[in-house]
Amino acid sequence: MASSCLLLASVVAAAMVSAVSCGPPKVPPGPNITAAYGKQWLEARGTWYGKPKGAGPDDNGGACGYKDVDKAPFLGMNSCGNDPIFKDGKGCGSCFEVKCSKPEACSDKPVIVHITDMNTEPIAAYHFDLSGHAFGAMAKEGKDEELRKAGIIDMQFRRVRCKYPGETKITFHVEKGSNLNYFAVLVKYVGGDGDVVKVELKEKGSEEWKPLNESWGAIWRIDTPKPLKGPFSLRVTTESDQKLVANDVIPDNWKADALYKSEIQVD
Numbered sequence: 533m534a535s536s537c538l539l540l541a542s543v544v545a546a547a548m549v550s551a552v553s554c555g556p557p558k559v560p561p562g563p564n565i566t567a568a569y570g571k572q573w574l575e576a577r578g579t580w581y582g583k584p585k586g587a588g589p590d591d592n593g594g595a596c597g598y599k600d601v602d603k604a605p606f607l608g609m610n611s612c613g614n615d616p617i618f619k620d621g622k623g624c625g626s627c628f629e630v631k632c633s634k635p636e637a638c639s640d641k642p643v644i645v646h647i648t649d650m651n652t653e654p655i656a657a658y659h660f661d662l663s664g665h666a667f668g669a670m671a672k673e674g675k676d677e678e679l680r681k682a683g684i685i686d687m688q689f690r691r692v693r694c695k696y697p698g699e700t701k702i703t704f705h706v707e708k709g710s711n712l713n714y715f716a717v718l719v720k721y722v723g724g725d726g727d728v729v730k731v732e733l734k735e736k737g738s739e740e741w742k743p744l745n746e747s748w749g750a751i752w753r754i755d756t757p758k759p760l761k762g763p764f765s766l767r768v769t770t771e772s773d774q775k776l777v778a779n780d781v782i783p784d785n786w787k788a789d790a791l792y793k794s795e796i797q798v799d
Contacts, residue, residue, distance in 0.1 A: 561615040562657030565623070565691050567725045567771040577656035578632065578687040580667035581612070584680055588612070588663035594649030596624035596749040597707075597718045601648045601663075605700050605721060609644060609669065612651040612661035622771070623647050624750040625719075625726040627694040630660060630670060632687040637675035644692065646726070660689065694726035694798075702794045704766060704781060707751060710788040712759035717744070717782075718751045719768060724798035728752075730769035735761045736780070762786055766794075774798065 582588045587601045587608035594601060594610070595618070601610045611630075617623050626647045632638035643666065651661040668676030670687070679685075700721050707716035719728050731752040732741040744752035754760075764782040769775050778794035786792070 558654040559656050560654070564616045564619055565626075565658075567626075567691070567727075569691060569693060571690065573631075573688040573690050574658060575656075576630075576658035576660055576687050576689050578630070578660050578662060578667065578670075578685045579653075579655075579683065580662045580664050580680060582664050584664040584677070585668065586664050588649060594749075596621065596648050596650075597751045598624075598648050598720055598749075599705070601646075605696050606646050606648065608663055608665040609646060610648040610663045611645040611666055612649040613647045614651055614653070614656075614659040617647060617658060617660070618650040619727075621746060621749045622729055623727050625694065625722055625728065626771075627692050627726050628660075628689050629692050630662070630666075630687055630689045632670050632679075632685050634686060635679070635682050637671045637679040637682065638685070639670060639672045639675075641670075643669045646694070655684070658689065660687065694723050696721060696723050696797065701797050702768065702776065702778065704778070704792045704794065706782065706786055706788055706790050706792065707753075708789045713757065714753065714755050715744075715760055715764075716747055716751055716753035717766070718749075719766075720750060722768065722770060722776075722798065724774060725770035725772050727771050728768055729771050732767040732769075733760075734765040734767070736763050736784070737761070741767055770798070 588610050592602040602608050629642040631642040633640040645666045671679035703721050705718040731744040734741050744754045747753040762784040763780040765779045767777045776796050781794045
C-alpha cells in the first residue's frame, strides 16, 4: 500500500510540475530604449492586433491617449511597446525603424512606426505589437496578408528621430473634464525624440512655470486651488532635454475637449 501511495504522489507531483510549466516561458523586459539613436539593430518579437489593415485599436486610440492614430501624420503606422519601449507612457510618440527577414514574406526593408499603445505580454525582452497595417508594411509587395498569417515573428528594430511633414506642429488637446482648477492636456506630434518627459504651464502675466504631473500616457495635468488664468503658454521638454515653448497656445476662452495647434516643432 505504501508503494502505491508513493507512486500516486509521484504522479500527482509530476502533473503539477507539468501544469505549471505549460505555455511559453516568460521573458523579462530588456533595458529601457533611450534617445541615443544608435545605428545598431536590436532583436525583438513582433505581433499584430486589430483589423488586418487597420491602425490597431478599434477606436483608433490606445494607452497614450491619442484619438486619431489612423489619420495623418501617423496614418496607421503604429505599435504597442512593452515596458522598456512604452516606459509607463514616457515612450509615447517615440519612433522606431522596424523590419523582418523571416519568414519568406518579409522584405527586410525598414519602415517607421510610432509608439501609441502598450502591451504587457512577456514573450520577449522587446516586443512590438503592431497595427495590422504596420505589420503588413514589413512584407514584400503583395505579401502583407501572408506575413500577417505568420502570427509571431522575429524582427529587428532601432530607435530613430521622428520627422513630420513641415505643416505638422506640436499639438495640444485639452482633455474632457478640464476646468479652471483642473487642467489636463494631451501632447502629440512632437518631432525629434517624439516623447515628452516634462510639461510646464505659465499663466498670462506670470513669470512662473508650473510643472504638470504625468496623468497617464501622453496626458499631463495640474490641480490647483487657485483658478488658472488664461491664456496659457506651455513648455515641453523631450527626453534629450530639448525645451520648446508654445507661447499663449491655449487661449483665454479655451474649452475642454478641444484641440490647439502650436506654431512650434523640433527642427
